Amino acid sequence: MKLATEHQLHYLSQKYNEYNLPMYLSYPVDSHWRQPADESAIALTLNELEEAQVYVHIPFCKSICYYCCCDRVLGGREEDQDLYIGALEQELELKLADRSRKLRSGNIHWGGGTPAYLNERQIERLYGSLSRYVEPLDNARVKLEAYPDKQIVSEGKLRLLKALGFNYISFGVQDFDTRVLNAIHRECDLEETREIIGLARSMDFTVNVDLCYGLPYQGLGEFERTLREIVKIAPDKIVAFPYAHYPAIYPLQRKIPLLSLPNSYMVARLFELAREVLSPDYTMMGSDTFIRNIGRERHPGPQVVRDFMGSSEIGSPELLGLGKSAVSKTGRLYYKNTTAMDRYRSALDQGRLPVESGRTHQLSEDDLVRAELILLRLLGGMSIDKAAFTSSCGADFDTYFQQEIIQLRAMERDGLLEGVDSPLIQVTPSGTYFIRAIAHVFDPYYKSPSIGENSI
Ligand code: SF4
Structure with missing residues (x-):
């Protein structure tokens, strides 16, 4: 990286520090779903x-x-897990039994x-229960999250999953890196990871790897070694997401020494490093996802949207969440299941939807306009084509967002955007580091008045 660019990145990373900005997996973000649950509206x-x-x-x-x-x-205990699977089966029945055909x-x-x-x-039982109500489309992605640990992912389990x-x-x-892993109380052995992923690939699984940057004691050297090893392992997709430090919400994070955390400038450098190391073999999709150029995963081109699965190919806008804390979006409603295990199970025992009270949101017309802008155009496509926006939302961009454009012009002077007053606004390569700060300009629920006030 050239020195002038480094200086600019240093300045911008302090000004547009993204630590406290939401990841935008939905719009509005789930902390702003504050309406009481209306079970009959959800059932409809x-x-x-x-x-x-x-x-x-x-x-x-x-x-x-x-x-x-x-x-x-x-x-x-195994019996507690069985009880939980039983509750999932009750939820499936409550949500999907009353239908003439399976959910696709x-x-x-x-x-x-x-x-x-x-x-x-347990996997076989739950898959069987799900299959009674849900039918995968041709070419459906049927995915499971795993840990690269042979005690958790055995060869027999992989074969069962495939079957x-x-x-x-x-x-x-x-x-x-051992020091980084010790600080977050996690184990991840390189050889074991290589072996398990090799086995999964040999069984024709499409393989995704999640990496995290901004972790305690993680410097450029540590993260570069990890990135280079991952490139050799060659997963089909890599998601690099920033560590979010919220000890008030997640008390175990208090065990991480504050001074071990990279500052906002280092976090931006770590992400830049990921882009540099991965770019010969991978193409970026959205703001944090890399698709291998010759892997099993197809890059969807511009058809990218941000949703609860991260940066995804545009698919069904409806999401059915099952299980405690799971979120759903059906029709115009966002809602979240209760997180407490006992309340989740007792709601289902009483034949009620396990929706958390006060964690529902009905999307307004304005929410729909801003959701398209933030999730599809900015975080998905890194640009705003004003004519396409108008034809999709029926609103003239420059008129609808008069106030926001003032902040966008300041961001343009900072080099994050180009063409704010032209028909096509584009996020620059520097702007991709701060894409959440750009999205935040359009978010009246969660807005910092300081962003964009002072340009260089
Ligand atoms: S504690 Fe969190 S990060 Fe660790 S394995 Fe479980 S879900 Fe994954």
Whole structure:
């Protein structure tokens, strides 16, 4: 990186520090879903559902990582896991039994937690229950999140998954450096990872690897070694996401020494490093995902949107979430299941939807306009074609966003955007580091008035 660019990056990373900005997996982000749950309105949208992405949450993990922001449960006895699977079956029945045909899905995703932590009998049982209500479309992606640990992902389990119909497996690696891993209470052995991923590839699974940057003690050298090893392992897709430090919400993060965390400039450098190391073999998709040029995963070109699965090929806008803490979007409603295991199970025992009270949001017309802009055009496509926006939303961009354009011009002076007053606004390569800050300009729910006020 040239010195002038480094100086600019240093300045911009302090000005547009993204630590406190949302990841924008939805718009509005889920912390702003604050309406009371209306179970009958949700039931109506469920009855109209013909096709949806399906997310199944399995919260159990072998051990708990300090950096984790997911809803997870340590271990769990086999009988507790069986009870949870029973509750998932009750939820499936409550949501999908009353229909003349199965729900079609192009994307079935078991996430967690560590879904691969379930034993073979449990995986087979849950897959069978799901198949009674959900029918994968041709070429559907049936995906499971896993940990590169042979005790969790055995050869027999991989064979079972393949036989059931899973075709996609995602491994959380994050980093291979011992000091980084110790600080986040996680183990990830390079040789074991290489072996398990090799086995999965030999069985024709499409393989995804998650990496995390901005972790404690993670410097450019540590992360570069991890990136270069991952390039040799050659997964079909790599997702590099930033560590989010919120110790007030995730108390285990207090075990991470504050001074061990890279500052915002280093976080931007780590992401730049990922782009540099991966670019010969991978093409970026959206803001954080890299698709291998000669792998099993096809780059969807401009057809990219941001959703709860991250940067994804545009698919069904409907999402059916199953399991505690799972989120759904059906019709115009976003809603989140309760996170507490006892409340989740007791709601289902009483035949009620396990929706968390006060965690629902009905999308307004304005929400729909801004969701398209943030999730599809900015985080998906890194540009705003004003004519395409108008024909899709029926609103003239320059008129609708008069206030926001003032902030965009300041960002243009900072080199994050080009063409703010032209028909096509484009995010520059520097702007991709700060894409969430750009998206944030359009977010009246979660807005910092300081962004964009002072340009260089
Ligand atoms: S990072 Fe993954 S394995 Fe670690 S606690 Fe969170 S869900 Fe479990």
